[in-house]
Amino acid sequence: MRRHGWSGDIPADDDEAVARILSVTRHAIDERGTVTVSEVATTLGVTRQTIYRYFPTLEALLGASALSSVDGFLDRLAVHLGALTDPTEAVVEGIAYTFEQLADDKYLSLVFTPGKASAFTAGVTSDLAISFGRSILGRFGVDWAAAGFTGDKLDELIEFMLRTLQSLIVDPGRPPRSGAQLRGFLQDWVAPSVRAHAASCQD
The missing domain is CATH 1.10.10 (Arc Repressor Mutant, subunit A)
Known part of the structure; x- marks a missing residue:
């Protein structure tokens, strides 16, 4: 130094x-x-x-500052999810809840919102984005290993969640989805892939 x-x-x-x-x-x-x-x-x-x-870079500085300040959101996420242990339900609710919190959490918005120095500046596969994704999954009461998500598969699940979240942020829909409608959309199109992978690992 x-x-x-x-x-x-x-x-x-x-x-x-x-x-x-x-x-x-x-x-x-x-x-x-x-x-x-x-x-x-x-x-x-x-x-x-x-x-x-x-x-x-400034992006690296702001991204690191944001990630060091999102503990409040992660704590709220853990409380919100409660005793949820099903991986499919956790992924759906994790995406929906994170998306809904963007408007009210300054640092969470800084991590994700396009046009700012966000975790998505370098893409959803950047170390910054994956690190945040791991922080989210770590707050779930889900046995990811038992559900078949370990190593590269867990990182791929994180990438899948971040890509879905990024898409919702860039274009939330016309009109924007929220609440039960958002969760229904994720249940129809995101949940099946998570459920199918978990089921294949039980065979």
């Missing part, structure tokens, strides 16, 4: 440097909904190059 700047208060290590950068970024997002690399650097008393050393 470079040993200069930081307004005279040098971080002990890279982990502390990253934590400070993310803290300043989140504070700016909380206040104004956005931030620039220059603003973060100025606040911390470092150069933009220092920020870029840890986060090579």
Whole structure:
């Protein structure tokens, strides 16, 4: 880690440097909904190059800040899903609930909404997007391994869910689906593929 700047208060290590950068970024997002690399650097008393050393792009910085701040959503998701253990129902409700929460959760919106520095900036198969998908599935009370989703198959399920969510965000329908209508749509077209894979692993 470079040993200069930081307004005279040098971080002990890279982990502390990253934590400070993310803290300043989140504070700016909380206040104004956005931030620039220059603003973060100025606040911390470092150069933009220092920020870029840890986060090579603004998208990476905002994406990491958002992912570090979505615990509230993940906790609500866990409560909402309750004791749901069926993988098909969990996938349908996980997609629907996440989509419905976008309008009310600033950081969740930052992760997903097109036109912002989102997890989808680099595509639904980016490390950032897959990491968020794993965080969602980890809150479900589902035995994914028993349902046949392990290793690459679990990552493919995450990709499938993210691609479906991305499609709903880009074009929510005319008129937009929500509530029971959204869940009915997902039950008709998403649920069968999840159910079929789970069933094939029981044979």
